[in-house]
Amino acid sequence: NAGVTQTPKFQVLKTGQSMTLQCAQDMNHNSMYWYRQDPGMGLRLIYYSASEGTTDKGEVPNGYNVSRLNKREFSLRLESAAPSQTSVYFCALGKGSSYEQYFGPGTRLTVT
Amino acid sequence: GENVEQHPSTLSVQEGDSAVIKCTYSDSASNYFPWYKQELGKGPQLIIDIRSNVGEKKDQRIAVTLNKTAKHFSLHITETQPEDSAVYFCAASTAGNEKLTFGTGTRLTIIP
Numbered sequence: 563n564a565g566v567t568q569t570p571k572f573q574v575l576k577t578g579q580s581m582t583l584q585c586a587q588d589m590n591h592n593s594m595y596w597y598r599q600d601p602g603m604g605l606r607l608i609y610y611s612a613s614e615g616t617t618d619k620g621e622v623p624n625g626y627n628v629s630r631l632n633k634r635e636f637s638l639r640l641e642s643a644a645p646s647q648t649s650v651y652f653c654a655l656g657k658g659s660s661y662e663q664y665f666g667p668g669t670r671l672t673v674t
Numbered sequence: 675g676e677n678v679e680q681h682p683s684t685l686s687v688q689e690g691d692s693a694v695i696k697c698t699y700s701d702s703a704s705n706y707f708p709w710y711k712q713e714l715g716k717g718p719q720l721i722i723d724i725r726s727n728v729g730e731k732k733d734q735r736i737a738v739t740l741n742k743t744a745k746h747f748s749l750h751i752t753e754t755q756p757e758d759s760a761v762y763f764c765a766a767s768t769a770g771n772e773k774l775t776f777g778t779g780t781r782l783t784i785i786p
Contacts, residue, residue, distance in 0.1 A: 602778060604777055604779050610772050620751055620773060628739075662708065662723065667715075
């Protein structure tokens with residue numbers, strides 16, 4: 563997972579609390595992505611950013627917001643956490659469509 | 675949108691035997707098909723990919739085949755080793771589309 567860092571690695575929240583998951587890269591790629599991984603569901607795209615200052619919704623955006631203030635960082639915010647958001651969250655980056663994506667080590671989030 | 679189905683969900687093979695994982699996709703415009711390997715506690719990592727202008731690609735013990743007419747592609751691992759034990763994901767995307775749609779994963783266990 564070299565080149566992609568995610569913080570924190572683990573987090574426990576209570577229902578209604580908010581938090582921001584951070585992702586940073588040093589690979590100078592334009593595209594960055596946020597996925598969630600749930601048992602039996604594979605990886606589902608939450609939001610993506612094709613370039614600095616632009617973001618678009620993925621398959622499961624409800625309950626999340628994102629921010630891409632610069633090329634290096636892409637953050638995911640949960641404004642009011644719900645138990646359904648218990649998951650492992652992965653940040654990824656890439657050159658764009660039809661190219662390899664590089665995944666970070668993940669953040670394991672539990673909402674009680 | 676694109677839908678990717680992956681089978682089987684679990685697979686156990688004797689060390690040294692071959693393993694085959696199959697995926698089907700729905701969007702005939704899809705042109706990029708990567709395979710990712712995810713080890714326990716880590717993010718997915720690309721192991722091989724294929725584009726729609728070729729039918730087969732090999733990299734040492736790993737190969738991927740693509741049948742565009744039938745809209746399916748497969749991962750073949752020969753001479754399996756214990757370190758091949760992991761979860762494998764297939765995915766598909768179309769040109770100009772940032773979104774990568776993943777299958778639900780196959781847990782491969784190599785029996786010593």
